[in-house]
Amino acid sequence: MQLKRSVNLTPSSAQFIVLTSVLITVIFNYPFISAAYESVSPLTFWDWIFLLTVPLLLTLINIIFLSLFGALLFPRLTVAITFLVSSPLLYASLVYGVVFDSSMIQNVMETNSGEAFSYLNLSFLLFLLLLGLVPVFAILNQDIQNCFTSHLAKMLFVNLLALLGLTVIGVLFYKDYASVGRNNKALVKQIIPYAFYDAGYKYLRNIYFNPPLPYRILDQKPYLIESSQSSFKTVVMVVGETARADKFGVNGYIRNTTPQITEKGAISFANVTSCGTATAVSVPCMFSRLGREQYESRVAESQDNVLDIINRAGTKVTWIDNNSSCKGACNRIETIEFDPGRDPTLCDGDFCYDEILVNLLRLSLSKPPNLNQLIVLHMIGSHGPTYYRRYPKKFARFTPDCQRSDIQNCKEEELINTYDNTIAYTDYVLGNIIEALKTVPNSSMLYLSDHGESLGEKGLYLHGFPYNLAPKEQTHIPMIYWDSTFTDRAYKSCIDQLAHNSFSHDNLYDTLIGLTNVSSVTYQPTMDMFKLCKR
Structure with a gap:
């Protein structure tokens, strides 16, 4: 059976x-x-x-x-x-x-x-x-x-x-x-x-579920301080993207990735930290009065930021974007939004090279100002993972580079070369911005990145790690300052001495208030990075 x-x-x-x-x-x-x-x-x-x-x-x-x-x-x-x-x-x-x-x-x-x-x-x-x-x-x-x-x-x-x-x-x-x-x-x-x-x-x-907060005006009547300068003040604030301070040659990096910054006489602040590790947090936070420890996006969105204060004081404030958006920081000021089809020689339909910001800046500067102006340029910078799309081929100074988005499959040398190329291209763009400002009396440029980037250190890539746990590669950021009044040796020497101090995004609010000669009840002089050097 x-x-x-x-x-x-x-x-x-x-x-x-x-x-x-x-x-x-x-x-x-x-x-x-x-x-x-x-x-x-x-x-x-x-x-x-x-x-x-x-x-x-x-x-x-x-x-x-x-x-x-x-x-x-x-x-x-x-x-x-x-x-x-x-x-x-x-x-x-x-x-x-x-x-x-x-x-x-x-x-x-x-x-x-x-x-x-x-x-x-x-x-x-x-x-x-x-x-x-x-x-x-x-x-x-x-x-x-x-x-x-x-x-x-x-x-x-x-x-x-x-x-x-x-x-x-x-x-x-x-x-x-x-x-x-x-x-x-x-x-x-x-x-x-x-x-x-x-x-x-x-x-x-x-x-979506928390009730909206009532909008809070931090200063009803900020005003411009009379200046001894006969010309109007022009400040260009450049918001960098995903740039690391330790990759800037001017900060001691083994490669000379920043020849233009050095040649143009700009000053690098090597000890600066970000408010967040991602654009969605860092950009609105850096312009907010709240500071990193107190920052909440819901609160920040419902009150003035420094751009609102400067604009209300009588300075013309314009935001020019070459990134996804201003993350709410420019909601109440004049904005030229990102357009990936603006210039076929600099755009590919998805992204534009940052040189387009130089062209738009020159267009703005070609019109003689009849009042003080603050122009914010928001770069695409070194945004990953497609680093190779952030610079034209002729700017591939370090080769071989990583021509792919799955960067974890690139050799370490290729990945570093590609990222360093983005920094070198950023340097080129900043050099062109400074060159454009040299013809503008009483002008200055402040470059500050939103956050840093991990390139495989500790097994991490890109950015966005929780801040309290984030590696320094994501929070240690570059800051560059150039001013037409650097011809005053005493002023430049004073700024040079300050460049070794530790600062953060928290200092930006008051520093911009000072640079634009605005008087506001929100101003905290001790937080103004350049206050000690003002004449």
Whole structure:
């Protein structure tokens, strides 16, 4: 007599959820588990047991989360969505070292199409295909036993076991989890996909669900201080993008990436830090009265910034953009918005080289001013990951460069060469701005980058890391100052001495007030970087 053995490959909903919960832990949360291991650095037997509970804890949380958010009725759809969301998050975490917080969500939401498409490359598409689309296809075609009564009973049983497991782990290892969490606050922001969901919720809450604040005018009647100069004052404020102070030759970098800054007699301030690590935070923060410690985007948007004060005082303020936007900083002043089709010789339909700002500046300066003016130029600068698109081919001084967006696959030398080319091109643009201002009496230029950039140091790329955890490469920024009155040796010597001091974006508000000769109740003289040198 021959017995036939049949193998049932159709799982129940409970078995399906348990299996996919394990996969979400093992595959998508490998960076989190690895970071937890590095944080604990196990030495004792108890340390190892504690570490073993980490993936178990995460699996139990997955089971409960998936059950609560649809797996009781639609297990395949719930898991498929989770895989689709988790695969690009894992790519961002592995490749760029991204940590998911509300500011990162803000960066994503405020990115324009040109920036967004610059992140698309073969590596990302293959990653999304293998860990996102293929598993989702398999999940949606998976047969699942569908007796509702049995399905419900098994799902409830599995969730009760998960709750029991969480309780046991909590009782035995609460002190260990509390200690590791307290000393490594960025860890929870690496849990995929929950850190993303949490950050998304906070972003939506802050932007759409909190009631708008009433607008606050910080100074009703700022005014211009009479100057001994017979000509009107012209100040050009250049907002840099993703530039690192340590890559400027004038700051001691081994390569002479900044010959124009030196030749034109501009002064570099080598010890300056940013307000944030991403444009969406840094740009509005640097013009705000709040300062980094007190900065909240919701508050900043509902009150005057320094551009509003200067404009109200009677100075003509104009913002000229070659980036995605001013992030709200120019909402109430004259703005020339970014146009990727403005000049076919300098634009490719997605981006424009920063030389276009020089052309627009010269156009503005060609009209004799009948009042003081502040012109803000917002550069595309060194924005990644497509660094090679930030400079014309003739400016590729350092070769071979990295002609691709998946920069993690470039050789270190190629990546550094490409980034250094962007800095050298920025130097060229700043040199042209200074040259244009030399024909304008009583003029000055202040260049200040919004934040820095990681180029593979500590396994991190790009920017946007939480500020308190960010490496110095993302917060140490260049600042360059040139003034037509540098012909006064005493004044230039005084500025030279100040250049060794430590400053930050917090100083910009008062420094611009001082440069534009504005009197305002919001002005704090001790925060004005150049106050000590004023005649």
